[in-house]
Amino acid sequence: MSFRTLAAAAPLALVLAACSPSAEGSDGQDAASADGATASATAEAAGAAKSVKEENDLYSFSYAYPAQVGGVPELAAHLDADAEKAKAALISESEDDRTQAEANDYPYRAHSFSKEWKVVADLPRYLSLSGEFATYSGGAHGMYGLESLVWDKQANAGMDGVALFQSAEALDEALGQKLCDALDAERAKRRGEAVPTDAGDDGTGFNSCQHVKDATVLVGSSGGGKFDRIGIWFGPYVAGPYAEGSYELNFPVDAAVIEAVKPEYREAFSAR
Template identity: 30%
Template sequence: MTALRALLLTVAVTASLSACNRRDREPAADAPLPAAEAPAEITPADAAAPMNFATTSPYAAVKLTLPNALKAQTDLHARLYADEVRLLRQFVEGAQADRSEAGDDPSIPPYEKTITLTAAAETGKLVSLRRDMSEYSGGAHPNTTARGVLWDKALKQVIGSGQLFRRGADMSLLDQALCAAVNTARARRVPGAPPLTLAGGGEWTCPRAAATPFVLAPGTVDGKAGGLTFLIDPYKVGPYAEGSYAVTVPLTTFRTLLAGAYADEFAGQPAN
């Protein structure tokens, strides 16, 4: 497995895709976790990867959309396309097995899975993409997740928080800032919602920064990131009906935590 494949396959689609077990549950994170392993084999067809992929069968409909920002990053483009298409084909195969086992009831609509990557921000060294996944295999609603892909253009590899921040850095200040940003966003969306804490004690708890997916936030200085936008899935800080959150923490909160190799990629304030 490659660093990128491990990033994209945290939770692989299983062959059974049991609709019963998938209904009304917390969404699975089926992508982005960094790892350092052997690079994926990229075929000549993958190297000329298109920006879209879609296929439909009686059992499932799947779709992949990639951003134009990938065209300049041919290695990342090829690997993302190869790994995401592989994941979608596995989903189609699993859907067929699952529905056949259940008697292939024609009243049940085909399963669906879409993966959409969008450009978040780019600096001199880094390209940041947001990956949104929606998957439906029965139940009251689809499962959705959002993840970040952070690509070092010179090293030609995906990095995570372990590389972006100094080893051994005290993340407590960033944890507190993220918690405050979540509470501010929730108060706007759900007036009167009790504030969350890092310690917990209630049904929901503030997320920890190191365990929360993120993308670079465009900054007020050209070619620099002004902060980090953390991506919080439904069920993480509130019920499904509350939805997902994308909350931005400014550079001033974590500047001293950044690894030396990436400190110069940040400046100013978040643009939005």
């Protein structure tokens, strides 16, 4: 299954679903009312899921997170701030583009931003989330990507999934040839032929092994007790051309992966 890299706008699959116990206003004016748009927002008591949607002639915006996030006030506040920042940027960029369109006599296409957070794993101390986002800014196609967020319930702080490890390179080394083999196997399925062994690197990286530093890392759990699964997500244009989309690879935690984890987080992991 399905991860901060950008690529072409299409829905993302939830990474590591099987690993989960379950799976800027420019000048202060409300752009929605200014454009005669409809807006809706739901949610929002502690412990509740959140879903905010706004659509008008200038932009469309949506942001959502599940009830597990609503149950952690500090985390909910962190993501609410993220939503406000994203909306402010969207409005500012949309207004700038519309001004340019009017000045240069070309049609303005409404911009959009959406992000949805989903639970990858909910452990006693940690909540692992994936944040699927998509943007459109008037071009031929949009962009999308995936973020990783692991919230430490005890410390009331969050981090990217890869921050649990000593470095991206350490995790790369721990996964080793398995990462390259899994990537090439998936490439072969999509292309209908194996990646040539003598293909080498043509500068695109579409035939060579890719690395954790260019991926989004998610940590999952098969039973909700410990992290025992690792998800590696490469956005389109990283491991293959646009048409191939993103690459989603999953691996069990083993002794080598645990060795790559920072000592302070090793108790949260177990080998399968």
